[in-house]
Amino acid sequence: MDTTNTAGRRVTLADVARMAGVSKQTASRVVNGSAQVTDETRARVLQCIEVLGFRPSTLARQLTAGRSLTLGVVNNTAVGHLMCGDAYVGMVRQADGMGYALLNKEMSDFSRASVDAMLGQMLERQVDGIILAGPEIGNSHDWLDDYPLDDLPMPLVAINARPRAGVDVVGFDNFLAGQNATRHLLSLQRRRIGHLSGPNNRWVAQRRIEGWQAALDEAGLPECKAYCVEGSWEAESGGPGLQRLLELCPDLDAVFVSSDRMALGVLMEAQRLGIDVPGTLAVMGIDNDPQSAFFTPPLTTMTQDTPRMAEVALRQLVRRICDRHGEPYPAGCAQEESSMLTHRLIVRQSTLGDVAN
Known part of the structure; x- marks a missing residue:
């Protein structure tokens, strides 16, 4: 040294x-x-x-240490990066503070052959652990169900994936997010609540749908579960999504939108159709996009602190590495923490009219 x-x-x-x-x-x-x-x-x-x-x-x-002090981060290139912007910068900063460097690997194919090749490359680089950062899409993570992970010489932590036995998963409680978003709309006496979801092959979108449905069942409104339309996460699917929801329920009085970007499209379409928001139609999103406070009207939404999720995943991985080597945890991750994070409601004018943030 x-x-x-x-x-x-x-x-x-x-x-x-x-x-x-x-x-x-x-x-x-x-x-x-x-x-x-x-x-x-x-x-x-x-x-x-x-x-x-x-x-x-x-x-x-x-x-x-007898190790590379390098952590592998695997992204899903087919849908862009989960680990980007502030989230990735925060992860780098957290890793650097504990003496680790990050090695990025991009994958668009999660077949067994591709997974074997990825893990082989990680083994060649002697990474001390792997963060599976790509979102779970369709069967992209199914290999975790039967892969002999105990045979790997390094631990693995998955982000925002379905819980699996023997796999550390760090992510948000998207079921609770969908449930609480819908409960907010119900608290405003809305009774015809539709949902514009993310792509149905996404684990996150599926859980938000299930949370929305659970809140409707709690309120005795199972008929509203028919008012669900699939979107793309992006703004351009918001307008067509609202049109389709209005076809399913002409007297729709609220819509829970599964991303703030889609909610922007919904608000623009509502304005084009002359629908008063929030008087006739309450609209809320999820993500707390930095621009959502400046939509017209400002958007009620749910926070999703992705940078924190990335840092929690990295600290969890470092603890697992230390467990394998019988070492004390570094000061930066000495405290065990919950791997299931929660969203927070941010109320703005799109559901309540003239209110403070």
């Missing part, structure tokens, strides 16, 4: 330990983010690291 400071002098971990008045092992624990160090000692060692300009050698850390 040697390095060179700006003056050209080699600075070692032993130099840091000597200045901090601790053992080299303790200094190493601080560098590696171990929780087995007091806050006072950690602060003192970190201060000495800054003073001396010490930077751990990644190669030395890999040799010491």
Whole structure:
């Protein structure tokens, strides 16, 4: 773990330990983010690291740990990236803070041959763990049901996938999101509530449909379950979706839309048809897109903190890696946390009229 400071002098971990008045092992624990160090000692060692300009050698850390300190992230290219923008940046930042780098792999085919090839490449790169970040579409994740995951030398964590025995899954409770969105509309005395869903081959969309249906059953409105139309997640499917819902139920008084982008299309179509929102038709979405507060009218929606989901998945993976090697968890993920995240309701004018966010 040697390095060179700006003056050209080699600075070692032993130099840091000597200045901090601790053992080299303790200094190493601080560098590696171990929780087995007091806050006072950690602060003192970190201060000495800054003073001396010490930077751990990644190669030395890999040799010491006997691992690559690399995590594989597998995306589904057929539908774009789940791990993009703020979510991916947050994951990179979280990994970097615990001394890991990320290796991305893109897949558009999840046949057994393609999965075997992907896992073979990950093994060749000696990744310490894998995050399956692509959304579950159709049978894309079915290989998890019968693959001998216990034979893999590294753990795997899936994101926003169907729960499976023996597989760590981190994601949102989309059933509860659909249920709570519908309950909000019911609380406003809406009784003819339609649903514009995401693509029906998506696990997330299926769960939101089931949550909407459950809330309708609770309210004694099973007939409304016929008012469901499939969309594409995108704005261009919102207008046709509303038209179809109005064909199914001409006196529709509310619609739960499974994405804010589709809800924008719904609002535009309602305006074109002269339908008063929210007077005649209450509209709510899900995602809390940054632009949704500026729709006309501003959109009631449900938050979905995707960056947090990505970071929780990464911390879960690091804990599983530590479990396999009998090591303490790094300070950044020492606390166990729930792998099932929940949405939060954001009420705006599209359901309640003139209200504050």
